[in-house]
Amino acid sequence: MRTVSVRVPAKINLALGVGGVREDGFHPLATVYQAVDLYDEVRATANDTGEVTVETTSDVPGAETEASLVPRGRDNLAVRAALALREQTGVEAGVDLVIRKAIPVAGGMAGGSADAAATLVACNDVWGLGWSRHELEPVAAGLGSDVPFLLHGGNAIGGGRGELVSPVLARGSYHWVVAVSGIGLSTASVYAEFDRLNADRELATPEVPDALLAALRSGDAVALGAALSNDLTEAALSLRPDLAQTLEVGVEAGALGALVSGSGPTCVFLAADEQQSLDIAIALAGTGRCADVVQSIGPVPGVRVV
Numbered sequence: 399m400r401t402v403s404v405r406v407p408a409k410i411n412l413a414l415g416v417g418g419v420r421e422d423g424f425h426p427l428a429t430v431y432q433a434v435d436l437y438d439e440v441r442a443t444a445n446d447t448g449e450v451t452v453e454t455t456s457d458v459p460g461a462e463t464e465a466s467l468v469p470r471g472r473d474n475l476a477v478r479a480a481l482a483l484r485e486q487t488g489v490e491a492g493v494d495l496v497i498r499k500a501i502p503v504a505g506g507m508a509g510g511s512a513d514a515a516a517t518l519v520a521c522n523d524v525w526g527l528g529w530s531r532h533e534l535e536p537v538a539a540g541l542g543s544d545v546p547f548l549l550h551g552g553n554a555i556g557g558g559r560g561e562l563v564s565p566v567l568a569r570g571s572y573h574w575v576v577a578v579s580g581i582g583l584s585t586a587s588v589y590a591e592f593d594r595l596n597a598d599r600e601l602a603t604p605e606v607p608d609a610l611l612a613a614l615r616s617g618d619a620v621a622l623g624a625a626l627s628n629d630l631t632e633a634a635l636s637l638r639p640d641l642a643q644t645l646e647v648g649v650e651a652g653a654l655g656a657l658v659s660g661s662g663p664t665c666v667f668l669a670a671d672e673q674q675s676l677d678i679a680i681a682l683a684g685t686g687r688c689a690d691v692v693q694s695i696g697p698v699p700g701v702r703v704v
């Protein structure tokens with residue numbers, strides 16, 4: 399039976415504009431995604447029992463707890479991805495999945511979505527389907543708003559509820575420091591808090607900031623740092639007030655910009671170079687508030703067979 403290993407990056411949202419809740423319960427987004435070099439790996443082996451199984455491991459130091467937080471069975475987004483693809487194609491084979499977790503769980507870096515994207519590519523291979531990434535996109539969108547972006551990676555604009563991705567013209571490579579929190583935040587609860595906080599406000603249709611796109615086009619890290627934005631910040635800080643101090647420590651250590659990553663609670667900091675990235679990482683680790691502090695580079699490509 400054929401086996402394949404697939405590597406998939408985490409994402410951050412350089413800008414996350416959020417509009418008023420739609421009738422289907424989702425929020426219209428204008429976001430700019432960047433894939434960063436923090437990877438989960440999914441190994442898939444086809445089987446002829448028709449079963450879809452999953453096991454989660456981690457040999458990344460400190461990430462063992464991450465692996466234990468990932469659901470087994472049908473609640474796992476990777477299992478859902480395999481089942482959705484099988485339903486679309488009528489394949490009778492099953493698949494045994496082993497996920498090696500390094501992306502923080504429930505951290506706002508789309509780890510579950512990443513595993514779903516990786517599983518689509520892996521199953522496409524081991525089941526010999528021959529689908530293009532483009533053909534996998536609708537299945538990806540059905541699994542979660544962030545999943546289509548992770549098929550492609552790089553820098554991209556996300557519209558709709560985040561699932562409509564188009565590439566962005568960009569230069570440069572950026573140094574990020576990722577401050578991981580020990581306790582996750584549920585995406586749905588952060589959006590619900592956003593609704594509560596904005597109940598009396600008229601929300602404009604979200605737009606991607608021109609200054610951010612200009613900064614990416616010219617590869618200007620200082621301008622990018624100044625243009626980073628996230629409309630979910632207030633809601634994430636309302637649920638997790640301690641994150642304000644984490645953000646402050648990174649800024650005081652010289653970060654060009656600081657962000658709650660997506661719905662949080664992971665916080666990310668843009669550094670001018672490798673040395674500054676290390677200085678910021680040391681300052682954050684020194685607070686004793688972070689479960690882990692990781693240096694990371696973006697953009698990187700999306701799902702890749704290794």
Ligand SMILES: C[C@@](CO)(OP(=O)(O)O)[C@H](O)COP(=O)(O)OP(=O)(O)OC[C@H]1O[C@@H](n2ccc(N)nc2=O)[C@H](O)[C@@H]1O
Pocket residue numbers: 411414423424425426427429505506507508509511541542543544545558559560585586589659660661662
């Ligand atoms: C906030 C973001 C920013 O990129 O990422 P994370 O921080 O979760 O990684 C995304 O919008 C998360 O996308 P994803 O995690 O794929 O969400 P989904 O599975 O599609 O939806 C989970 C829940 O989030 C809410 N949701 C999601 C997307 C959206 N545009 N509006 C929403 O209101 C809904 O309550 C939905 O039930």
Ligand SMILES: Nc1ncnc2c1ncn2[C@@H]1O[C@H](COP(=O)(O)OP(=O)(O)O)[C@@H](O)[C@H]1O
Pocket residue numbers: 467468469473474475476497502503504505506507508509510511513514582583584585660661662
């Ligand atoms: N393969 C998976 N990896 C991580 N989390 C998963 C996975 N499948 C399902 N989940 C569930 O999805 C929730 C959100 O996880 P994740 O995608 O890591 O965070 P976020 O949406 O904040 O980026 C987790 O709390 C977990 O219960």
